[in-house]
Amino acid sequence: MLRTTLATVAALALGTSAAFAHVSLQLKDAPVGSTYRAIFQVPHGCEGKPTNLVRVQIPEGVIAVKPQPKAGWTLEKIKGTYAKSYDYYGTPTGEGVKEVVWSGGNLGDDEYDEFVLRVYLTKDLKAGETLHFPVVQECPDGVAERWIEIPAEGQSDDDLELPAPGVKLLEAASGH
Amino acid sequence: MRDQLGRSCIQVFLAGILWCCLAAAAMAHASLTGVVPADGAVVSVPPKTLSLSFSEPVSPLVLRLILPDGQARTLESFVLGDRTLEISAPGDLAAGTHVLAWRVVSEDGHPVAGSTIFSIGAPSSAPQVDREAIDWPVRAELWLSRIAIYIGLFFGIGGLFAVRWLIPGGADGLPIIRAATLLGMVATTLSLGLQGLDALGAPLSNLMDRTAWRAGLDTSFGLTVMVLLAAFLLAIITSSRSLVVSRAASLAALVAGSGALALSGHASSAAPQWLMRPAVFVHGLTIAVWIGALPPLAYALRQGGDLGRQALGCFSRLIPFCVAALTLAGLLLALVQVEEFGALFSTAYGNVLLAKMALLAALFLVVVINRWVFTKPVERGEGDATRRLGRAVVVETMIVLAVFAVAATWRFTPPPRAMALAAAQPASIHIHSDKAMAEVTFTPGRAGPVEVSAIILAPDFSPFTPKEVTFVLSNPKSGIEPMRRRAALQADGSWRASDVVVPLAGQWRLRVDILISDFELVRLQDDVEIAP
Numbered sequence: 093m094l095r096t097t098l099a100t101v102a103a104l105a106l107g108t109s110a111a112f113a114h115v116s117l118q119l120k121d122a123p124v125g126s127t128y129r130a131i132f133q134v135p136h137g138c139e140g141k142p143t144n145l146v147r148v149q150i151p152e153g154v155i156a157v158k159p160q161p162k163a164g165w166t167l168e169k170i171k172g173t174y175a176k177s178y179d180y181y182g183t184p185t186g187e188g189v190k191e192v193v194w195s196g197g198n199l200g201d202d203e204y205d206e207f208v209l210r211v212y213l214t215k216d217l218k219a220g221e222t223l224h225f226p227v228v229q230e231c232p233d234g235v236a237e238r239w240i241e242i243p244a245e246g247q248s249d250d251d252l253e254l255p256a257p258g259v260k261l262l263e264a265a266s267g268h
Numbered sequence: 269m270r271d272q273l274g275r276s277c278i279q280v281f282l283a284g285i286l287w288c289c290l291a292a293a294a295m296a297h298a299s300l301t302g303v304v305p306a307d308g309a310v311v312s313v314p315p316k317t318l319s320l321s322f323s324e325p326v327s328p329l330v331l332r333l334i335l336p337d338g339q340a341r342t343l344e345s346f347v348l349g350d351r352t353l354e355i356s357a358p359g360d361l362a363a364g365t366h367v368l369a370w371r372v373v374s375e376d377g378h379p380v381a382g383s384t385i386f387s388i389g390a391p392s393s394a395p396q397v398d399r400e401a402i403d404w405p406v407r408a409e410l411w412l413s414r415i416a417i418y419i420g421l422f423f424g425i426g427g428l429f430a431v432r433w434l435i436p437g438g439a440d441g442l443p444i445i446r447a448a449t450l451l452g453m454v455a456t457t458l459s460l461g462l463q464g465l466d467a468l469g470a471p472l473s474n475l476m477d478r479t480a481w482r483a484g485l486d487t488s489f490g491l492t493v494m495v496l497l498a499a500f501l502l503a504i505i506t507s508s509r510s511l512v513v514s515r516a517a518s519l520a521a522l523v524a525g526s527g528a529l530a531l532s533g534h535a536s537s538a539a540p541q542w543l544m545r546p547a548v549f550v551h552g553l554t555i556a557v558w559i560g561a562l563p564p565l566a567y568a569l570r571q572g573g574d575l576g577r578q579a580l581g582c583f584s585r586l587i588p589f590c591v592a593a594l595t596l597a598g599l600l601l602a603l604v605q606v607e608e609f610g611a612l613f614s615t616a617y618g619n620v621l622l623a624k625m626a627l628l629a630a631l632f633l634v635v636v637i638n639r640w641v642f643t644k645p646v647e648r649g650e651g652d653a654t655r656r657l658g659r660a661v662v663v664e665t666m667i668v669l670a671v672f673a674v675a676a677t678w679r680f681t682p683p684p685r686a687m688a689l690a691a692a693q694p695a696s697i698h699i700h701s702d703k704a705m706a707e708v709t710f711t712p713g714r715a716g717p718v719e720v721s722a723i724i725l726a727p728d729f730s731p732f733t734p735k736e737v738t739f740v741l742s743n744p745k746s747g748i749e750p751m752r753r754r755a756a757l758q759a760d761g762s763w764r765a766s767d768v769v770v771p772l773a774g775q776w777r778l779r780v781d782i783l784i785s786d787f788e789l790v791r792l793q794d795d796v797e798i799a800p
């Protein structure tokens with residue numbers, strides 16, 4: 093039993109650098125009405141298989157999406173119309189990127205990588221809430237990991253099997 | 269066990285504290301990456317170790333093995349190496365389906381759970397659970413009434429037919445024949461109420477209740493009772509009429525009474541009905557002709573003289589054909605009902621059939637002795653032989669009564685055919701939410717290897733094809749953690765998983781994970797009852 097305890101403790105001690113099981117966002121909070129660097133951390137593949145594709149859905153209220161290209165990956169931006177027009181520093185914006193796909197890569201199950209977007213969080217988003225970015229990892233043989241569940245009222249990420257990565261929204265920075 | 273749980277809790281607690289001390293708050297859920305024996309595998313020899321591999325380091329909280337008989341055993345002996353948990357399997361594993369239910373804690377102290385299944389030899393179905401309690405008084409009354417109906421039909425109606433058509437010298441037996449008919453009539457009437465009590469599951473004290481009688485009338489037995497009563501009535505009121513009327517009436521009563529048997533019961537409901545119903549009819553009719561002739565024959569023999577000899581001659585010419593038809597019909601019925609030889613020994617129905625066949629063997633022995641040892645001397649007019657034959661006929665009658673008593677227990681034993689049919693019934697549930705609904709069917713709806721299929725519909729009943737469908741089965745009461753099986757889309761638009769083994773009977777929780785699009789997942793959940 094001591095061994096198990098030690099193993100657990102050791103695993104925990106290494107935790108800071110060890111891989112996280114979920115796809116998660118590195119920066120946990122951000123004010124609305126500001127630019128946000130969404131850094132998606134991909135800790136492992138699907139059931140031991142390497143990741144070939146990462147697909148991120150852009151939630152409503154998030155505009156001016158600019159993905160960061162990655163060597164060895166093909167970048168695709170799927171555009172569409174927003175539910176409404178958002179204000180982007182005085183410019184009304186009604187359409188833009190709604191989905192970003194990095195494909196053709198090969199990220200081993202025992203490797204770690206980050207996928208980055210620069211986005212603008214509009215003031216229409218509610219401070220105090222958590223904004224979720226559903227992410228799908230696709231691997232060979234039709235296997236996939238889908239981090240797409242968004243907690244319902246009264247639920248937390250822990251209640252979900254496949255929680256989508258989220259960022260806590262803060263009040264807009266004053267004096268801007 | 270308690271001790272281990274306690275330690276595990278401390279570990280979780282320690283882990284929690286440590287985690288808080290570390291700057292980064294990372295979420296980490298371990299996921300299962302490998303199992304030996306593989307999930308759903310059938311192995312020929314019991315495994316010595318069971319192993320679980322995870323995507324990251326874990327430590328076990330609870331490891332339980334659910335055995336084929338439904339008992340759970342906690343597994344305490346394991347070795348944790350790297351990310352793999354090597355568990356020593358108990359040495360005395362029996363053949364059948366086992367469930368390894370695991371609950372581990374991953375690095376963040378978050379418990380993760382699941383179940384995997386493996387079978388030794390072949391997948392097993394679950395042991396029978398206790399059936400509902402049997403109301404013995406009602407059952408005993410039903411049994412007695414059934415015997416009395418047989419006596420009335422075979423000795424009463426059959427006896428009248430014999431006196432009128434075959435053995436005119438047996439008219440001394442008429443009082444007994446009338447008594448038997450009357451007994452049959454009373455028992456038939458009473459059995460309607462008893463049948464109702466049995467159908468309602470009500471106690472004997474409710475026999476005066478109208479609802480019991482109404483319920484009895486509504487069963488398939490209701491029609492049998494009506495026709496039987498008509499046959500008994502006809503036999504009683506015409507028993508003392510002129511020969512012509514009585515002859516016609518006794519024939520009509522015989523046909524109606526035998527026909528009544530074919531209107532209900534296990535055998536009559538078996539397929540193919542065009543064959544089974546006539547078989548029941550012929551079986552009943554030939555029994556009545558043969559058995560009904562026995563008491564009149566005994567009376568005629570006691571009288572002795574020409575009358576007795578005539579009667580015996582008539583009886584021994586006709587009865588062999590009767591018995592041949594009787595045996596043929598009986599064999600046919602038994603073949604259809606029992607289906608396979610082993611069921612003779614393994615089912616109550618088969619056991620009753622065996623007992624009946626043993627009695628029939630004894631009966632036929634007496635018949636053969638009568639036919640070849642006594643008949644010739646009696647026909648030659650030897651008085652000693654006549655008396656001995658008379659006694660032998662009484663013995664025959666006794667054995668026949670025993671056969672009735674045994675056959676009457678069939679009322680309570682479903683034939684193997686019906687049991688196999690009931691077990692093969694699928695179990696279905698309909699799960700509805702505001703995003704999707706699923707019509708899920710387990711075939712068969714009993715424990716063991718099953719095929720799970722689902723039809724997925726939009727809430728407005730329009731069909732749509734999701735990207736993926738996964739069935740997740742768990743049984744919280746038995747400690748079986750979720751087992752997942754991916755379904756495959758079939759040509760007919762349904763989703764099917766055929767590699768599912770439901771290890772235990774009872775209530776299972778089924779979750780259907782429907783991936784509508786890349787980013788939209790709907791989970792439907794409900795309970796489904798799996799039969800033993």
Ligand SMILES: [Cu+2]
Pocket residue numbers: 698699700701705706
């Ligand atoms: Cu519905």
